[in-house]
Amino acid sequence: xxxxxxxxxxxxxxxxxxxxxxxxxxxxxxxxxxxxxxxxxxxxxxxxxxxxxxxxxxxxxxxxxxxxxxxxxxxxxxxxxxxxxxxxxxxxxxxxxxxxxxxxxxxxx
Amino acid sequence: xxxxxxxxxxxxxxxxxxxxxxxxxxxxxxxxxxxxxxxxxxxxxxxxxxxxxxxxxxxxxxxxxxxxxxxxxxxxxxxxxxxxxxxxxxxxxxxxxxxxxxxxxxxxxxxxxxxxxxxxxxxxxxxxxxxxxxxxxxxxxxxxxxxxxxxxxxxxxxxxxxxxxxxxxxxxxxxxxxxxxxxxxxxxxxxxxxxxxxxxxxxxxxxxxxxxxxxxxxxxxxxxxxxxxxxxxxxxxxxxxxxxxxxxxxxxxxxxxxxxxxxxxxxxxxxxxxxxxxxxxxxxxxxxxxxxxxxxxxxxxxxxxxxxxxxxxxxxxxxxxxxxxxxxxxxxxxxxxxxxxxxxxxxxxxxxxxxxxxxxxxxxxxxxxxxxxxxxxxxxxxxxxxxxxxx
Ligand code: SF4
Ligand code: SF4
Numbered sequence: 018x019x020x021x022x023x024x025x026x027x028x029x030x031x032x033x034x035x036x037x038x039x040x041x042x043x044x045x046x047x048x049x050x051x052x053x054x055x056x057x058x059x060x061x062x063x064x065x066x067x068x069x070x071x072x073x074x075x076x077x078x079x080x081x082x083x084x085x086x087x088x089x090x091x092x093x094x095x096x097x098x099x100x101x102x103x104x105x106x107x108x109x110x111x112x113x114x115x116x117x118x119x120x121x122x123x124x125x126x
Numbered sequence: 127x128x129x130x131x132x133x134x135x136x137x138x139x140x141x142x143x144x145x146x147x148x149x150x151x152x153x154x155x156x157x158x159x160x161x162x163x164x165x166x167x168x169x170x171x172x173x174x175x176x177x178x179x180x181x182x183x184x185x186x187x188x189x190x191x192x193x194x195x196x197x198x199x200x201x202x203x204x205x206x207x208x209x210x211x212x213x214x215x216x217x218x219x220x221x222x223x224x225x226x227x228x229x230x231x232x233x234x235x236x237x238x239x240x241x242x243x244x245x246x247x248x249x250x251x252x253x254x255x256x257x258x259x260x261x262x263x264x265x266x267x268x269x270x271x272x273x274x275x276x277x278x279x280x281x282x283x284x285x286x287x288x289x290x291x292x293x294x295x296x297x298x299x300x301x302x303x304x305x306x307x308x309x310x311x312x313x314x315x316x317x318x319x320x321x322x323x324x325x326x327x328x329x330x331x332x333x334x335x336x337x338x339x340x341x342x343x344x345x346x347x348x349x350x351x352x353x354x355x356x357x358x359x360x361x362x363x364x365x366x367x368x369x370x371x372x373x374x375x376x377x378x379x380x381x382x383x384x385x386x387x388x389x390x391x392x393x394x395x396x397x398x399x400x401x402x403x404x405x406x407x408x409x410x411x412x413x414x415x416x417x418x419x420x421x422x423x424x425x426x427x428x429x430x431x432x433x434x435x436x437x438x439x440x441x442x443x444x445x446x447x448x449x450x451x452x453x454x455x456x457x458x459x460x461x462x463x464x465x466x467x468x469x470x471x472x473x474x475x476x477x478x479x480x481x482x483x484x485x486x487x488x489x490x491x492x493x494x495x496x497x498x499x500x501x502x503x504x505x506x507x508x509x510x511x512x513x514x515x516x517x
Pocket of ligand 1: 055071072073074075076077089093094095096097098099100101
């Protein structure tokens with residue numbers, strides 16, 4: 018395991034407590050995704066927001082430039098497929114991704 | 127001024143917790159611990175102790191409530207025995223992992239089956255690796271004194287760990303003993319109010335009990351391990367402070383007539399008293415025996431132990447619990463490993479006795495010595511022998 022980002026044991030807070038709020042923001046759940054990412058077809062999307070509601074890792078956020086649509090975040094999407102399962106219009110589908118493109122620009126949005 | 131009182135040891139233990147001004151007591155009654163928490167609940171109900179008594183529905187809940195209350199910055203006490211301690215098992219690791227200074231009196235009792243309410247050390251030996259400081263008392267006075275010491279050590283900012291004080295069920299808990307009871311001012315002088323090193327405080331929020339991913343778990347465990355090892359000088363320091371203030375001194379390893387003794391008994395807990403008398407008798411018979419008592423079990427004081435046994439030829443390890451499937455009882459197994467790592471090659475014998483409340487008498491110790499003399503002369507180790515098994 019690369020020790021990048023690891024904390025020396027002497028620097029841990031007492032009892033390994035978390036002393037900074039909002040630490041989950043820095044947690045890269047996108048690292049769990051394996052070879053596939055969910056991609057939304059905006060032609061089919063009816064802006065119901067179910068993907069945004071159901072995503073357990075809050076990988077969807079409102080698109081400030083296109084009202085009603087959602088942006089997908091490669092850093093947080095863990096690839097569970099819940100959004101694909103829940104979308105009432107089957108507007109989201111798996112697309113293969115290469116490991117080196119994992120955090121590349123979200124396609125299809 | 128300290129008073130000389132005659133008191134049941136369980137009640138003295140509860141009175142010591144009162145002297146320590148515990149804020150929260152969460153406990154579930156179990157024989158032979160019952161009188162300790164019963165008396166504490168009386169002290170709280172009658173207004174003698176300004177504390178929250180949480181009458182939980184199980185020992186698992188008791189330790190869970192203690193974890194919460196210590197995390198909130200309250201001076202926290204609990205007590206248990208045997209199956210009750212076993213039911214706390216998973217929470218015991220959490221208490222030490224979160225570095226919470228909970229104090230627990232363990233009224234040592236055998237684990238079922240068969241059901242036994244009587245004394246041995248199988249309950250605490252099953253909890254050896256919980257990461258708590260663990261001490262053993264031999265008398266009622268020691269129970270009282272070790273309770274004050276336990277809070278002092280647990281809450282020391284250099285330690286921040288839970289402490290278990292072990293007292294033998296019935297043999298200590300239910301015996302009335304004369305003892306010196308410090309007054310409140312003396313107790314306060316030794317144990318100032320609890321200032322938590324870290325607590326759940328909305329003004330300075332922290333999260334405790336977070337998930338430890340593989341990137342951090344090892345480091346977190348290392349930190350807790352070192353904390354337990356580093357508690358050793360603090361434990362000693364607070365015993366020295368105790369001796370200065372109260373005139374009663376305690377050591378990690380206690381010795382009795384070890385000078386020039388060829389053979390040493392190694393005991394823990396109240397059996398030490400019987401063994402001491404047996405040593406006196408054997409000395410009168412011209413036997414070259416002495417005794418070493420393990421007071422501090424965790425962190426184990428390697429150097430003190432090695433110094434205590436330095437002059438001996440033979441060691442007799444007394445175990446009050448079994449470690450099924452390995453060659454010897456838990457104490458002997460560990461001590462033999464220690465001797466090996468220190469390059470000390472000597473004759474050792476292991477006797478498991480006093481299980482489930484079976485009496486261990488002075489005659490039993492004499493019998494053990496006779497066997498050891500014969501075996502040592504023949505060059506045979508006594509790997510492990512259960513004493514007094516009816517064939
Ligand atoms: S695959 Fe799972 S984690 Fe990724 S966006 Fe969809 S619901 Fe969220
Ligand atoms: S669930 Fe499907 S239809 Fe609804 S907003 Fe998301 S992509 Fe569009």
